[in-house]
Amino acid sequence: MQTVSTAWVNNQKRTILEESFVELFYDITDPEAIAEASVSDNGTCYISNTQQITNNIIKTFTPYATLERNVWVLDGSRKNIPENNYKAGYVSKYICSESSSFEQIPVIEISFAQTHTQSIPGITIIWAEEYNEYATDFKVVAYNDNEIIAEKRIIDNASTTSIVEMNIDNYNRICIEILKWCLPYHRARITDVFVGVRKTYDKSQLVSFEYNQYVDPLSANLPKTSINVEIDNTSDIYNPFYNEGMSKYLTPRQQIRARYGYKVDEEIEWINGGTFYLSEWEIPQNSRTAKIEARDLLEFMNATYMKGLYSSTGIDLYTLAQSVLQEANLPLNKDGSVKWTIDESLKNIYTNAALPLTTLSQCLQMIANASQCVLYVDRDDILHIEPIGNIIKDYTIDKFNSYKKAEISLTKALERVDVTIYNNTPRETAVAIYNGTMNINGTSSTWIKYTDPAIDVAATVTNGTLISAQYYTNACLLTISGNGAVEITITGRPLETSETIYTLSTGLTNGETQKVLNPLITTSERAANVADWVKNYLSNRKILSAEWRADPRLDALDIINIQNDYGTYPMRTTSVTFTFKGAFRGESEGRLLNDMA
Incomplete structure (x- = not known):
């Protein structure tokens, strides 16, 4: 549960709540480009660290007292330069003239390991916030090698943050040329460069908003947190047929941050709503909205893990x-x-x-x-x-904030828990676990999966050369050079797996058996601990579901109180859904904790 003020809590006790808010902050960029960006310059002051400006990390730079006109003010805001570990971002070598222009133009170049075809809508530059200084005249140029792909000049800028909107695609480097600074006889400074544009959407632009979170306390299923949003598209800005629109910039894994708020004590109090990554989007032609879905960090974890290793010692x-x-x-x-x-x-x-x-x-x-x-x-x-926590939160779903009574369902009685113990034993002799042919022209690296998990693995190559090999229990990564069909043979000692069952009875009869099938459970001691853990949780049979005037500070796994005509009971929340269409409305489900009642 998110921490809030007393004023927030008191607001939730009112019959009519104060105004509520949702805001989204959307980073429209190419995540792959950001991950591989590197930066260089054509000359800096010795305290400069240009590499800091593109690392996508929050910066706290120090306004050092450098020897430029009127920089060394005597109000305590400027700090002496330390002997090392400078925190200054980019600081140019060159000082501008009395006209604030540069005889030698400072250039910052952001380069990428490959050419990126995914379009981005521009770049965002944060100049010298600590000094309240900025470039008044500058140019952004995107290149593919030496060919200019896009170019834009900004004149009369008067802000420490510059959002330079321009379509950039098929690029492998972006240059920022600083032509004129805001003050004479000063160095140019940059705090941060974001390769992309950050958009903010408030409730005036959000037609609907839905938040869903599910967490399994036994980790028998994957957790999932997501948001589904409809954005006002009456301007057709997201229509894919509108060439100047935003749809071409949408790409998976773009970051979206949410926050929720209430107006309390004449100010808006905000809480963190979560960080999500764009996964799906839809722009119906007969609708005035653009629909997007974004999910949590697990969106990055859909690749197959290939590097599992058997360990005889554990x-x-x-x-x-x-x-x-x-x-x-x-x-x-x-x-x-x-x-x-x-x-x-x-x-x-x-x-x-x-x-x-x-x-x-x-x-x-x-x-x-x-x-x-x-x-x-x-x-x-x-x-x-x-391990899951057991602290009961100071929050109650009761008649006052519910739309109707909480529904209750009863799971079947638990008779026993059966936990499978996996026993892995390598064979004495090696056998072939892969035979195949692959066409290779030049040098190529490839993953090969075995027919059976094995140890002491070795690969041989015919009509080619094995450059390197990384062996794991289920697969190997081979780097091979060749010119045509290459035959690959892999041998190893297969692992033979046998299974035994550890059974824990609840003392009941004619109930259900809960099976736990987890290949990482390889000892009877671990099986016994897991069985007891599962039994204790599933012995709580009452499942409650509620619809209420949602408080967006509630999270799945929170233990809250549910009140009905017969009393107040602690419930472990397993899922939370709330929607926003001018106000919050929610649904939650959880398991009643009998041992805490």
């Missing part, structure tokens, strides 16, 4: 989770930190199994389930694998 689940997350190559947080947190308890839980050939997200789900943890992504865009 590997801890913390290390296993780290390897999967590093393979996902997730974007960093704005402060440069990673987008995940893993509970330390996983360092003491071991498996000898290799992760199977499945998606990165499903690998994390298996790890969470085997470690009795919950997997979810929070509103700060951080992925969590951790």
